[in-house]
Structure formats: structure tokens, C-alpha cells
Amino acid sequence: MEFNRHISRRLHEEHDATLTLWGRVEATLAAGKSDPALLKSAAASLAHELDVHFDFEEKELFPRLAAFGEADIGELLAEEHTTIRSAGRRFIxxxxxxxxxAELKPLALELAERLFSHVQKEEMSLLPMLEDLVDEEADGELTAAYTS
Structure with a gap:
């Protein structure tokens, strides 16, 4: 899907990067290989997701969805954030x-699965809703808030 809003594009780009990185993690671990540098990269990326991306969505985006009568998707995604945060902090x-x-491999594979599913939900529901609900002015404000 092509996104017109800056904030949607920014989040979409981060989702793509997450899918690519965690796809590599999953493939490496499923093949029985070890790649400490890849795991360090995944941990650093995940720290950003947990501390910046998730917080932004919860503080800025989900309340906007609720204001437009779309609270359910925000609540579902926030519940997933809680689960991913818990596993993610342990992974890091x-x-x-x-x-x-020994716990690292199954935890990383679980995280990969959860992240893939979560990103898919955001790509199929959250980002298209933002395209419809956020006007140009709000898009600028959200983009500035996210990049600051």
C-alpha cells in the first residue's frame, strides 16, 4: 500500500526494517546457526521499537483512534505491545x-513470530486508518513529535 501521510510512511519504513531484520534472525536461528552481531543488531533495533515506536503509538496514535471511535484496534495493539515488551526486554x-x-533461541523465535504478526496488524489496520483520520496539519505535528 502506498501511504500519503508522512507519519504513515515513517512507521511503514520502520516496519519494513523490522521485518527484514527479524526475518534474518529467524532464518539464522532456524538453520541452527549463531550470529552474535545479528543478535546485537536485533537487540538494539528492538530497544528502539520498545522505547520509541511503541510509546509514540500508545501516547499519540491510539488516543486519536479512540477519539474517532476506533479504540478497539488501539487496545488490541497496546495489549500486544505489553507482551512484546516483556519478551523483548528479556531478549535484550x-x-x-x-x-x-539456552533460552535465547526460543525467545528470539517467539519474538520474531510476535513481531511479524504485530506489524501485519499495524500495516493492515493502523496505518490505513491514519491515512483516513489524520489531516495534513496533524500529520506534520505527529511527524515532528516522532522525530524529536
Whole structure:
């Protein structure tokens, strides 16, 4: 889908990067290989997702959806954020402190699956809703808030 709003495009680009990176993580681990640099990259990217991307959506986007009568999707995505945050923080901790932990591979594969599903929901529902609900002025405000 082609997005006209700057904020939608920005989030879409981040989603693409997430899918690409976590696709590599999943393929590497499923093949029984080890790639510490890839896991460090995934942990750093995930930290951004948890601390910047998710927070922005929860504070700026989900309330806007609710104001337009679309609270359900925001609530569902926020619930997924909670689950992903919990697993994600554990993943980041393991990559930093114990990258050889037996728990790391199944946790990373679970995260990959959750992230793929979550991104798909956002791409199919959240971003198209933003295209319809956000005007040019709000788009500029949201984009500025996200990039600051």
C-alpha cells in the first residue's frame, strides 16, 4: 500500500526494517546457526521499537483512534505491545549479558513470530486508518513529535 501521510510512511519504513531484520534472525536461528552481531543488531533495533515506536503509538496514535471511535484496534495493539515488551526486554538482557543462554533461541523465535504478526496488524489496520483520520496539519505535528 502506498501511504500519503508522512507519519504513515515513517512507521511503514520502520516496519519494513523490522521485518527484514527479524526475518534474518529467524532464518539464522532456524538453520541452527549463531550470529552474535545479528543478535546485537536485533537487540538494539528492538530497544528502539520498545522505547520509541511503541510509546509514540500508545501516547499519540491510539488516543486519536479512540477519539474517532476506533479504540478497539488501539487496545488490541497496546495489549500486544505489553507482551512484546516483556519478551523483548528479556531478549535484550540475554543478548547483552548471556548470549549463549539456552533460552535465547526460543525467545528470539517467539519474538520474531510476535513481531511479524504485530506489524501485519499495524500495516493492515493502523496505518490505513491514519491515512483516513489524520489531516495534513496533524500529520506534520505527529511527524515532528516522532522525530524529536
Amino acid at each position: 538482557e540475554l543478548v547483552r549479558s548471556d548470549p549463549g543462554a
